[in-house]
Amino acid sequence: MDWFAICFITGVWTLEGIVKWLCIDRLVGLPHFAMAPDFGPLKRRLHAYDQMKRHPKKFCEFVPAEGDDGLLSGGQHEILLGVLKKVEAKNAVLATFWSIVMAALVAFAFSSSCERLGVFPISLVAVCAPFLTAILLCAVQLDQIDANRTLASSCEDMVVAQKMQEALMLDLLKKEAAFRFSWLGAMFSVLAALVLSGLFAARAFPDIWP
Incomplete structure (x- = not known):
């Protein structure tokens, strides 16, 4: 395995970790090291x-807003x-x-x-x-x-x-x-x-x- 393949795999794993942290943990309200999720x-x-x-x-x-069907x-x-x-x-x-x-x-x-x-x-x-x-x-x-x-x-x-x-x-x-x-x-x-x-x-x- 050459250095390009190693760097590529490492970059993909790093990107996946960043996406998971930004799009899942932070948005859902589960920051890292949280003691108790909300x-x-x-x-x-x-x-x-x-x-x-x-x-x-x-x-x-329930009375809907004007122009709404409820x-x-x-x-x-x-x-x-x-x-x-x-x-x-x-x-x-x-x-x-x-x-x-x-x-x-x-x-x-x-x-x-x-x-x-x-x-x-x-x-x-x-x-x-x-x-x-x-x-x-x-x-x-x-x-x-x-x-x-x-x-x-x-x-x-x-x-x-x-x-x-x-x-x-x-x-x-x-x-x-x-x-x-x-x-x-x-x-x-x-x-x-x-x-x-x-x-x-x-x-x-x-x-x-x-």
Whole structure:
């Protein structure tokens, strides 16, 4: 192992440590060497979800701001969470599909057998990359960091619950849009692969085809 590889690995580990400290420990409220983490914001977040589920009438009586439709009922909130879970499962399947496709294309692009093809293999990687990127960009979950931002901007429980529910609905819309975009790309990719396979078979075995 040369010095470049050692420096590269060390730099990656250092960067990962800095990102973890800045984006996780500090933002969530868990600085290094903390004696006791603050679970207050997490308890308040869970309390808001519990209120949405157990007291739908109380939330329906909340007067929304002007131009706002208010909160969902308890049953609607349960359906929202169910649909969100279903879309996340489908996105995971598509993410696996595109990860396999991208890995195969990258291996093919850097193999010695495709040197005569020029930039065509790299172009295939570039074409397929946005479909995987869309899934990954929308895979971000609504965690305690997002809840902390909501809690910092509002003090009233009803307002906090409303903003958290709106964040769930926006997260669902983003994941559905990413799924449709990635699904269309997967369908076109499968059809293109079938067409290319048929053309290759017709050229390789001309006696079989009429």
